[in-house]
Amino acid sequence: MIFAIEEINNRTDILPGVTLGFKIYDSCRDVRLAIKSAMALVSGPDGRLINDDSCIKPLTVPAIIGQSSSSPLIGIATSLGPFNLPVLLQYLKTVNFTTDPAARVKTYDLINWQLSKDGMVEFVTFGAYYAFLSEGQQFVINYDSIVWTGVCFIFQVPKSVCSDSCHPGTRKAAQKGRPICCYDCIPCAEGEISNTTDSPNCLMCYEEYKSNKQKDQCILKDIEFLSFEEKMGILMVTLSVLGASLTMSVALIFYMNRDTPIVKANNSELSFLLLFSLTLCFLCSLTFIGEPSYWSCMLRHTIFGITFVLCISCVLGKTIVVLMAFRATLPGNDIMKWFGPIQQRLSVCTFTLVQVLICLLWLLISPPFPNRNLKHFTEIIIIECALGSQTAFSAVLGYIGFLALLCFILAFLARKLPDNFNEAKYITFSMLIFCAVWVTFIPAYISSPGKYTVAVEIFAILASSFGLLFCIFIPKCYIIILKPEQNTKKHIMGKIPSK
Structure with missing residues (x-):
């Protein structure tokens, strides 16, 4: 054995780049001494036992050649079982000696290490040297004449004989009730990776990362927000600009016809203020598009809340004027002096100021802020505006709803005025x-996820703004442009029947 190892180490054509070594212990055919010697072989340099989970990674001692007697060998194999270290022993069954390279030797299987019975070990010759070929490794023995009696020992590199290696992207899972070298390769779960062969477990990616398709590398998650470049963002911008343009066009028509009865009868001052606030409502939806920032998050909700209250306050003022004007036509009723232009401006300012104070408190106590939502989707980071104070946001919406409901009730009561x-x-x-x-x-x-939450909010702003613009102003523009003969005081007061 010593001579064979020296020959292998001195040759460059056999095991190139590998240097073999050995330690020899005398067990004296005693089980206890055999086990003690085996444990000494697998001890590390500092005397600690080597315990490796891998079935294929070479250890400090790749193999132990056992002796011919069975009792010490069984003790060694049992003791070294947890270390996945092969104990090799082969008995020759038949030998056909020659220098013919095709000569073969039949062997029995190896004790603790499961190889198939009658496995083949080939002879080849190098002059007077004979080499065993086993598992792709060559070991040379120098005998001019060989008399085979007893046992023959063959070195071989430890190799899993049950399962193939687990590639990166998978982890090893032991098969219950089978040897330690028998395992399944389980693909890593979403958000987990393994980047080494035969990894015992998968590693979780950091929060802002996800696993690639091969599950062997962590990559940055995609970022989602409603941008100006995508189709939905372009559509919302188009509708916003269109609404603002239509509103300014109506304001221009009203201004050019400000002395006509239909404009005067509908309180021109509140009408222009309402058109101004509607323009702001259309444009404020633009602040909801684009990547959220600290300032955009604060502005988008507060500007929306204030402009809509200004808008509804103007509509409420117009409704009250209609009711008061009808009552003022009754004999002895001078109620309109309590709701003249000054009172109308004051009411609009008061209603709007309440919303301004709510928004100021919101910004001072717990303002909206940009947030990276990692919980809604596992593959996407949603950049959104967190509301900060949910109570303040509810107060802003609730106040708009209260004014709109009050305005609806008053307008409903006055819907049949003559x-x-x-x-x-x-x-x-x-x-x-x-x-x-x-x-x-x-x-x-x-219920809307991610950027669709913002899209729903923009749609609600645009839809309600278009509803106010079309219902209140388009009928007047129709009369002004297409039916100028009906733009008279008598017709407006109902003294001339409409056709």
Whole structure:
């Protein structure tokens, strides 16, 4: 054995790059001494036992050649079982001696290490040297004449004889009731990777990372927000700009016809203020598009809340004016002096100021802020505006809803006043649409994921703004542009029947 090892180490054509070594212990055919010697062989340099979970990774001692007697060999094999270290012993059954390279030796199977019976070990010759070929390794023995008696020992590199190696992206899972070298290769779960062969477990990626398709590398998660470049963002921007443009066009028509009866009769000052607030409502939806930042998160909700209250306050003022104007026509009633232009401006400012104070408290106590939502989707990071104070956001929406409901009730009461161009009737329709949109918005807002939450909110802003614009102002523009003959005081007061 010593001579064979020296020959292998001195040759460059056999096991290139590998240097073999050995230690020899005398067990004296005693079981206890055999076990003690075997344990000394597998001890590390510092005397600690080597315990490796891998069935294929070479240890400090790749193999132990056992002696011919069975009792010490069984003791060694039992003791070294947990270390996956092969104890090799072969008995020759038949030998056909020659220098013929095809000569074969039949062997019995190896004790603790499960190889098939009658496994083949080939002879080849190098002059007077004979080499065993086993598991792809060559070991040379120098005998001019060979008399085979007893046992023959063959070195071989430890190799799993049950399961193949587990590739990166998988982990080893032991098969219950089978040897330690028998295992299944389980693919890593989503968000986990393994980047080494025969990994005993998978590693979890950091929160902002996900596993690639091969599950052997962590990569950054995709980031999602409603951007200006995507189709949905472009659609929302187009509708916002279109709404603002239509509103400014109506304001221009009203300004050019400000001296006509239909504009005067509908309180031109509140009408222009309402058109201004509607323009802001359309444009405020643009703050909801794009990557959320600290300032955009604060502005988008507060500007939305204030502009909509300004809008509803103007509509509420117009509704009250309609009711008061009808009562003022009754004999001895001078109620309009209590709700003149000054009082109208004051009421609009007061209603709006309440919302301003709510928003200021919101910003001071717990303002909205940009947040990276990692919980909704495992593969995507949603960049969103967290509300901060849910109570403040509810107060903002609740106050808008209260004014809209009050306006709807008053307009509904005044819907049958006797004139051909009843302002209250159109206000009723507009408030009905407004309330329907926002009642539908709440469950849709809660159930929509990611950027679709923002899209739903923008849609609610645009839909309610278009509803107010079309219901209140488009009928007037129709009369001004297409039916100028009806733009008279008598026709508006209902003294001339409408066709």
